[in-house]
Every structure is written in structure tokens, then in C-alpha cells.
Amino acid sequence: MSAAPDERRQLRQAVQRQPADFIAWVMLADAELGAGDVAAGETAAQRALQLRADHPEALARLGRARWMQGRHDEAASLLQHASMQAPQHPGIALWLGHALEDAGQPEAAADAYRRAHALLPGEAYIAAQRLNWQRRLCDWRGLDALSRQVRDAVAQGNPAVEPFAFLSEDAGAAEQLACARQRAQAVAGSLRPLPPAPVRLSGPLRVGFLSNGFGAHPTGLLTVALFEQLRMQPALQVHLFALNREDGSAIRRRLQAAAHTLHDVAGQPHATIAGHIRAAGIDILFDLRGWGGGGAPEVLALRPAPVQVNWLAYPGTSGAPWIDHVLADAFVLPPALEPAFSENVLRLPRAFQPSDNTRIVGEPPARGDCGLPERGEDGSGIVFCCFNNSYKLNPRSVGRLLRVLRGVPGSVLWLLSGPGRADERLREVARQQGVEPARLVFMPKLPHPRYLARYRHADLFLDTHPYNAHTTASDALWAGCPVLTAPGATFASRVAGSLNHHLGLDEMNVADDDAFVATAIALGNDPAALRGLRQRLAVARRDSGLFDMAGFARDFAVLLQSLHP
The missing domain is CATH 1.25.40.10 (Tetratricopeptide repeat domain)
Known part of the structure; x- marks a missing residue:
């Protein structure tokens, strides 16, 4: 504090x-x-x-x-x-x-x-x-x-x-x-806000974004193509306030080029950062980290901008009097959830989550080099994947993943390797639940292009609950891997469902754990159905608008203008 x-x-x-x-x-x-x-x-x-x-x-x-x-x-x-x-x-x-x-x-x-x-x-x-x-x-x-x-x-x-x-x-x-x-x-309780910011009545709208993710980080990966499109909006100026230091990544270079100004405020006191935002004349400030680690809620609490918005990286309400709005869509934040949000709810006419539609899905190493079984002529060797962070792999989620493996002979579950002895513990859970531990295959953390390429070997992404795939779901879908999820009653449990919904693949949003397991088993035992699903995803990826960042930028710009007096 x-x-x-x-x-x-x-x-x-x-x-x-x-x-x-x-x-x-x-x-x-x-x-x-x-x-x-x-x-x-x-x-x-x-x-x-x-x-x-x-x-x-x-x-x-x-x-x-x-x-x-x-x-x-x-x-x-x-x-x-x-x-x-x-x-x-x-x-x-x-x-x-x-x-x-x-x-x-x-x-x-x-x-x-x-x-x-x-x-x-x-x-x-x-x-x-x-x-x-x-x-x-x-x-x-x-x-x-x-x-x-x-x-x-x-x-x-x-x-x-x-x-x-x-x-x-x-x-x-x-x-x-x-x-x-x-x-x-x-x-x-320990902070004294700045005096009210004056409202500028002329010139381009100055929009600020505060984050510790402006680099090779999920936030940078999601936003960079949108910022590149917003740069083409003459009525807007984009200012990025980076709480993280220069990481030398290609994403950081793209962000630097896309923004009118990228302000390096890493390591500065909260009051100094707030003063910097105020001095830049920011009209609308987006908090792209919220309560996530490495964020700076104290900066927002000082009220450096007249309008402040919670968006993207923290999938829930800020509960904060210094945040005026939350940006969402009608699926991820339906009207029934509004009473549980302290902010005024703003909704885009599309999925609230942008993504980088310029990323290239390269060729992965051979299946054997990834620790995966070869595809059998009988359709065996199905690869289910879940590349969510290890903290999302709770007993309920892992239990339903293992039920799927038991129902699809010869299949494997491809997971992102966790810290410490996490992988060893998961294999022991598998053994206790009647699944051969070797059917859990772990992928080390890799640079994003190499990780993205590996989705070419995955047949179906199996989501977690109550905190489901967000950036990871976007990656899977972009790479052509369908995502199966069971949307819940919180924002964090509905993001993957929002992406499926806006792709027109609502059948991949199922009601509960039993439906999740039954759907995954049915698809895993029917290679033709899986191929058909992947073909439909390919068409939807091209035609649905989910990955249309030029359209996203236009909708976003209209919303921004509506927030400014």
C-alpha cells in the first residue's frame, strides 16, 4: 500500500x-x-x-x-x-x-x-x-x-x-x-487526487493507455495491430505509458512506431507518472492492467485524466471510484452481470478483445520432436491441448480434461510446462485418476512465433474454469485450433466464449462439465467431424470480423468520441 x-x-x-x-x-x-x-x-x-x-x-x-x-x-x-x-x-x-x-x-x-x-x-x-x-x-x-x-x-x-x-x-x-x-x-485512503483535469475543447482526442505489457507480453500482442490502425485515425492521438522497460522485442518496436508517443515511465513514483499523464493532456486514459501484477492502480487513483476506463487485461470490475467505465461486449458482460460492476458498462459491437492479425503461423517441428504421437491411419493420436498458465489448472478443470483422455483412446493432452514440480504433480494426478502419466505432454515456454506454430499439431483446445483462456484462446483460434469452453457467470469465465460467439461457433460454448466432456470425446473419436470443425473455423476466421482490426479501430474511435464532451 x-x-x-x-x-x-x-x-x-x-x-x-x-x-x-x-x-x-x-x-x-x-x-x-x-x-x-x-x-x-x-x-x-x-x-x-x-x-x-x-x-x-x-x-x-x-x-x-x-x-x-x-x-x-x-x-x-x-x-x-x-x-x-x-x-x-x-x-x-x-x-x-x-x-x-x-x-x-x-x-x-x-x-x-x-x-x-x-x-x-x-x-x-x-x-x-x-x-x-x-x-x-x-x-x-x-x-x-x-x-x-x-x-x-x-x-x-x-x-x-x-x-x-x-x-x-x-x-x-x-x-x-x-x-x-x-x-x-x-x-x-492514502492518496490525494490531483485537481480536476481541464477538458480540452479543440485538437485531436488524446487517448492514453497505461500498462506494464508494452512489449513481448500478452497485452502488447493483443493491442499492437489495433494501435497501428488507430494511428490512421486523424482525430486521435495514441499515447502509451509503459510501466515496463524496453525489452528489445519486435512488438515493442511496433508499439513505438504505432503510438504518437510511447512514454517510458518504468520505475517512476506513482505521483510522477500521474503528473506525466496530466502534462501530456490525456483526455481518456485506459488502464490496461488493473489489479494484475505489475500494474499501478495508485496512478489511476490520483485521477490524472478526466475520463478513465478499465479494459482488456483485468477481466473483472475494478471496484474503484477512480474508474468511470469498463469496456466489454454483450457476451462477456451481459446485462445480468452489470450489478456486479462498479463502472458504467460500455460495449463494443464486436468482441471486446483485439488481436494481432499480422502474426504468422509458421511450420512447427515434427510431432515426434514435440513429444507427440504420430497420427494413426485409424485416427488415433488425437492431440488435445490446453496452453493456459498453470494456475488455471485447478482440480475441477484437470478432472474434466482427464475424463476426456479416458474417453478417447490413444489421445494425449498437451500442456504448457509449469514452474517447479508442477508437471510432475499433474502427472501424479493423472496416474491417480487412471490415466497413463505419459499421455500428458509438456511444452516449455517458447518465443511467441514458435509457440504459435505448434497449434498446427493440436486438434482441439480444451479450456479451463473459472478462469479461462483469453490471449491463449485468441492464439489458438488464429492458428486454426478450435476452442471448447463452458462459459460461466463471471467475466473471466466468458472470454473464450465471447471469441467463439463472435466467430459464429456457439456450439463450442457448452453448458457444463458433462457437456464439455461429452463434446470433446465425441469430437476426439470422430476425426472427420474435427476436420469439418477446423474448416468452419478457417472460414469464420476470414469472414466473421473477429480478427478485423481496421473495423475494430473504427468502432473503437466512434466509442472514444462518444466519451469526450
């Missing part, structure tokens, strides 16, 4: 008066880091260490600063050292878990989260962090009890639960609203 400006000012004054006050320097480090001022937080932590060398509280703050700077190995080393000196400190154990995650030590991170939770078992924030990471590792020990603790905390008004992680719980839309609203209230 961010520290209030008054608190930071008082702490700065305190260390000026008493430069040998170790506690004040530690508190200042906390406040500066909470405000997003990493450099000032680092300096305060280093001053504290000068006063008390090797003190765990100061080491932990310096470790947190290194983590925020992306220096993950250093962060993990500092926090490990601090934790060894203060083994009963749950907060240091928690930060150590964060650092170990990003330093590529996933199982050690889980151990740190478990230790933090054991030290403070009633703390909902720590329980939620442990739950989220165990989901990523497909470690389902104690999952139901952790989920109950987290959902109970939301029901009791506790603001500690991260809304993005909460989307993976089997919670309703009203619960998601409560979680987001409580978190927003906690963020807003």
Missing part, C-alpha cells in the same frame, strides 16, 4: 532531525517503496544498514528495493540472509517468497510462503499469496481450506486479498466486486 504524502514528508523531516534514528530510516524506506519511489527507498534502506550493519529489518527493505528494481537474485540473497537472522518474522518470509518466485526458485518460494502462513495463520494476505503460488505449482495440498480462508476474508471486508488472484477462486461476480472494492478503498 502507498504511504500518504504527509507521512513520507514527516519521516523525511524526522531523519533530518535525527539522522541516527535507525527505526525512522526503516520506516522511511517502507514509505518510499510503498509510494513507488524505488531510488529513495533504496537510499533509506542503505542508510539504515550504515547505522546497524546486517540488521534483518534493513536488509529486508534493501531486498524489497532490489526486487522492485528487477534485480531478483540480489533480492533473494538479501532476503534469505534477513530471514535466517529473523526466522520468526512472517513479513520477511513473505517478501522472500516474492523474491524467490522471480529469481527462478519456485519450490523454495512455496516453502517461504508456507512458513510465513504458519507464523501468521490468520493473516488473509499471506494466505492468499500462499494459495496463489500453490495454484501455480499445481500443489493442491490444503487448497480448499486456503480458499475458504481467503473467501471468508473477502466476505468480512478484509482488503488484503489481491483481486487478480481472487479471479481463480470459485467465487461469484458479487464476491469479485467486494474484493476489488475493498482493495480500492485501501489504496485510495
